[in-house]
Amino acid sequence: MxxxxxxxxxxxxxxxxxxxxxxxxxxxxxxxxxxxxxxxxxxxxxxxxxxxxxxxxxxxxxxxxxxxxxxxxQAVAVPDAALLQQLSHVQEQVLAWLPQARPFSVAEVLQLPRGHGEESAELSWDDALENLAQTLVQDLLTARRKEGERLVRLLQDKVSQLRALAEQARPLVPQLVEQQRQRFLERWQDALAQAGHAGASSDGIQERAIAEATAYALRIDIAEELGRLASHLDEIESLFKKGGAIGKRLDFLMQELHREANTLGSKSATLELSRISMDMKVLVEQMREQVQNIE
Known part of the structure; x- marks a missing residue:
């Protein structure tokens, strides 16, 4: 804007x-x-x-x-003799009654109106002003459109970066779930060995490990957040193609993107996922600042 x-x-x-x-x-x-x-x-x-x-x-x-x-x-418009004579007569009368009054200066005389035809009377600007204002608004819209095209290119680059971060986060959850399952199995085996139950059934241990891994996966699952994030990014790119007054809609989508990025951070179970969430929030904030410039 x-x-x-x-x-x-x-x-x-x-x-x-x-x-x-x-x-x-x-x-x-x-x-x-x-x-x-x-x-x-x-x-x-x-x-x-x-x-x-x-x-x-x-x-x-x-x-x-x-x-x-x-x-x-370049030429100075000199008042005519009649006007100068009239000013001299008026000044004499004023000084006669008000001796403390200051005489006219040359600059003040030159600034006086030169006649009725040249006074700044009510000007007829109807047609001229209308045409000039139409041209002015069109020039402003052209300048704003060029600025908008530059901002769209910048925002599209941010969208691409967000998609790349989402792709980095997607495979992390299955890896974390498998790591949690293996960790549970190892700790369970160690506990049984210390208690003298090394021969306990491995089937029960395996079932318990699967149950623990499933519960853990539900707590850290980010598939819904990544899906909504991708949907919001698709909507943003669709608005770019549509054009027009899209600023308010983009404002709303920035709020939604920030919400999804924040949820990813709250579900984070590793430093890598926390870093991805933080990078996403930085990008969204940068986009939010630029969106304020779009009508």
């Missing part, structure tokens, strides 16, 4: 009127938050600009700034 766009309409394109500049900035936000910084001549157009932005944007903290552009010339 991060982006910037700027457009201008030169004063020379609208004789007798000032030029117009618009800037549009967008940063991350869960919702659409609009702010306007407009000169007084454009205040009446704020509702139209708000409707335009609301129709085209869904998320982001967006600021629209407008400013009037005066045509720059």
């Amino acid at each position: 991060t982006g910037f766009a700027s457009v201008q309409l030169a004063a020379s394109a609208r004789p007798g009127q000032a030029g117009l500049g618009l800037e549009l900035r967008s940063v991350n936000s869960r919702f659409l938050d609009l702010a306007f910084r407009l000169p007084e001549a454009l205040r009446t157009h704020e509702p139209r600009l708000r409707r335009l932005l609301t129709d085209r944007l869904q998320r982001g903290k967006v600021e629209l700034r407008g400013f009037l552009l005066q045509e720059q010339t």
